[in-house]
Amino acid sequence: MSVSDKKISFEVIKRLPRYYRYLRDLADAGVTKISSQALGKKMNVTASQIRQDLNCFGGFGQQGYGYNVEGLYSAIGEILGLHNGHKIIIVGAGHLGQALINFRSFERRGFTIIGVFDVSKDLVGKELCGHKVLHMDEVEDFVKKNKPDIAVLSIPKTAANDVTQKLISCGIKGFMNFCYIDIEVPDDVCVENVHLSDTLMTLSYRIKNTQEGKK
Amino acid sequence: MSVSDKKISFEVIKRLPRYYRYLRDLADAGVTKISSQALGKKMNVTASQIRQDLNCFGGFGQQGYGYNVEGLYSAIGEILGLHNGHKIIIVGAGHLGQALINFRSFERRGFTIIGVFDVSKDLVGKELCGHKVLHMDEVEDFVKKNKPDIAVLSIPKTAANDVTQKLISCGIKGFMNFCYIDIEVPDDVCVENVHLSDTLMTLSYRIKNTQEGKK
Numbered sequence: 362m363s364v365s366d367k368k369i370s371f372e373v374i375k376r377l378p379r380y381y382r383y384l385r386d387l388a389d390a391g392v393t394k395i396s397s398q399a400l401g402k403k404m405n406v407t408a409s410q411i412r413q414d415l416n417c418f419g420g421f422g423q424q425g426y427g428y429n430v431e432g433l434y435s436a437i438g439e440i441l442g443l444h445n446g447h448k449i450i451i452v453g454a455g456h457l458g459q460a461l462i463n464f465r466s467f468e469r470r471g472f473t474i475i476g477v478f479d480v481s482k483d484l485v486g487k488e489l490c491g492h493k494v495l496h497m498d499e500v501e502d503f504v505k506k507n508k509p510d511i512a513v514l515s516i517p518k519t520a521a522n523d524v525t526q527k528l529i530s531c532g533i534k535g536f537m538n539f540c541y542i543d544i545e546v547p548d549d550v551c552v553e554n555v556h557l558s559d560t561l562m563t564l565s566y567r568i569k570n571t572q573e574g575k576k
Numbered sequence: 577m578s579v580s581d582k583k584i585s586f587e588v589i590k591r592l593p594r595y596y597r598y599l600r601d602l603a604d605a606g607v608t609k610i611s612s613q614a615l616g617k618k619m620n621v622t623a624s625q626i627r628q629d630l631n632c633f634g635g636f637g638q639q640g641y642g643y644n645v646e647g648l649y650s651a652i653g654e655i656l657g658l659h660n661g662h663k664i665i666i667v668g669a670g671h672l673g674q675a676l677i678n679f680r681s682f683e684r685r686g687f688t689i690i691g692v693f694d695v696s697k698d699l700v701g702k703e704l705c706g707h708k709v710l711h712m713d714e715v716e717d718f719v720k721k722n723k724p725d726i727a728v729l730s731i732p733k734t735a736a737n738d739v740t741q742k743l744i745s746c747g748i749k750g751f752m753n754f755c756y757i758d759i760e761v762p763d764d765v766c767v768e769n770v771h772l773s774d775t776l777m778t779l780s781y782r783i784k785n786t787q788e789g790k791k
Contacts (some may be wrong), residue, residue, distance in 0.1 A: 378778065379769070379774065442784030447776075459671055460670075460675040462673070466773045467772075472773075472780075511780075535779045536669065537775060537776060537779055540595075541618075543594075543620070549786055549787075549790060550786075551786055553776075553778055555775055556594065557681075557770065559594065560654045560770055561590070563589065563656075564750045565726075566592070566655065568657065568662075570657075571764055572764075
C-alpha cells in the first residue's frame with residue numbers, strides 16, 4: 362500500500378510541515394536516524410504523539426532503530442504534495458508582496474515564484490528580485506500559458522473577490538490569501554488564509570488569560 | 577457573572593476574530609441587529625454553530641430579535657483583550673518588517689506600533705512610515721521605559737532565540753513569530769507563530785488531495 366492511499370486526519374496534516382522542518386535540519390546536520398524520544402525532545406512533544414502521528418506513514422520507524430531521517434522526510438514531502446514542486450504567482454506587489462518575493466524559504470520547499478502582478482503604474486515594469494512586475498491585464502494569458510497552480514493574494518480587500526474569480530477561471534487551484542476578507546471559491550479550489558490581524562487578536566487573548574491566571 | 581468569568585474553549589476563541597471582523601463590517605454598514613441565520617449565511621457557517629459559539633457570551637442574542645451588533649462586537653473585543661489596546665514593537669525592519677509597519681489593519685484593531693528595531697547600518701536611523709529605526713542595542717531601555725507587551729519577530733532565524741531571551745528579560749509578554757524556528761519561552765510568555773512556508777505546504781496538501789479526489 363502506498364503512503365498516499367492512507368487516510369490521514371487533517372490535525373496530523375497540520376503538524377506535518379513542522380516535522381518536515383525538523384527532519385530537514387537533522388538531515389542537514391548529518392543525522393541519519395532518530396528515535397521518537399529524541400525527536401520528541403527536540404520538538405517539545407511526547408514520543409507517543411510522534412509515534413502516533415508518524416505511524417500513518419509506516420516503514421520508517423523500527424523498534425530499536427528509530428526513524429530513517431531522509432526516508433521519513435521524503436515520505437512527508439510526498440504526502441504534502443511537494444515532490445513535483447509548485448509554480449506560484451504573487452498578485453499584488455506592494456510592501457507585503459515584495460516581502461514575499463524576497464522570502465527565500467518558499468523556493469527551498471519547492472514553491473517557485475514565476476510571475477508577479479500589480480495594477481500600479483509605479484510598480485508595473487519594475488524589476489523586483491529578478492521578477493519584472495506585469496500588469497494584471499496580462500494575468501489570464503500568463504496563467505493559461507505558464508500554468509501556475511497557486512496564487513498569493515496580497516492586494517486590497519476590495520479587489521480580492523473579482524481577482525479571485527478571474528484567476529479561478531483561468532485555472533488557479535489554490536490561494537494563499539492575505540486579504541482581510543474571506544474569498545469565495547468553488548469546492549475544487551483551496552484557500553489558506555493568512556489573517557495577520559486575527560493572529561494578533563488570538564495572541565492578545567492568550568496574553569490576557571495568561572496574565573489573569575497569574576493573579 | 578461577567579463575560580470573562582466563563583470558560584471558553586480555544587476552538588471558539590480561534591473563531592472570534594472572524595466574528596469580530598464581520599460584526600465590525602455590519603456595524604459600519606449601519607446594521608444594528610442580526611439573526612444567527614443571517615449572520616451564518618454571511619459567514620458561510622450554520623446558524624446553530626453561530627448560536628453555540630456566541631452563547632458563551634450570553635445576553636446578546638434574544639429570541640425573535642437576534643444579536644445586538646455593537647454589543648456583541650464590544651463583548652468579543654473584551655474577551656479578546658482588545659479594549660485597552662496593545663503596544664507592539666517590530667524587531668527586524670527588513671522587507672517583511674517594513675510590510676508589517678505599513679499594515680494599517682493592526683492599528684485599527686488597537687495594536688499600535690511604538691518602536692522598530694534592527695541591527696543593519698542601512699536601516700538604523702532611517703525613517704519608515706513615521707518610525708525611526710532604532711538599533712537593537714537600545715531595545716532593552718526602550719522596552720523598560722515604554723512597556724510594549726508584544727514583539728513581532730521578523731529577523732533571521734539564527735538570531736531568533738537570543739533576541740527572544742533578551743526581550744523576555746525586559747518584560748515582553750507575547751511574540752508574533754515570523755522566524756522559521758520555534759522560539760523558547762517560559763509558561764507565562766505567549767507565542768503565535770506565522771510560518772508562511774508551512775501554510776504553503778498545507779495548501780499544497782489540500783490541492784493534491786482535492787485534485788486526486790476528482791480523478
